[in-house]
Amino acid sequence: MAKLSAKMKEEQEKFTDETKAFLHKLHKIHEDPSLSYQDEHDKFKEAFVHASPIVKTDLRLFGEPFTHLIHGPVER
DSSP: OHHHHHHHHHHGGGSOHHHHHHHHHHHHHHTOTTSOHHHHHHHHHHHHHTSOHHHHHHHHHHOTTHHHHHHOOOOO
């Protein structure tokens, strides 16, 4: 998670204000101590389902872990 946070800080100026607000929402979900890991994942996935095309495009360009939530697991 620390690696992801560092990458996000480095890249955040490239994001739209809408994407920054969306990431703040994800951060609040992540910081909720009452959620299990699975509940957190489900809430993240639900948020991505309802995200705007602009947010999805920004996060696709960012890459993992967001592409996994947007597209589902990659078959290997």
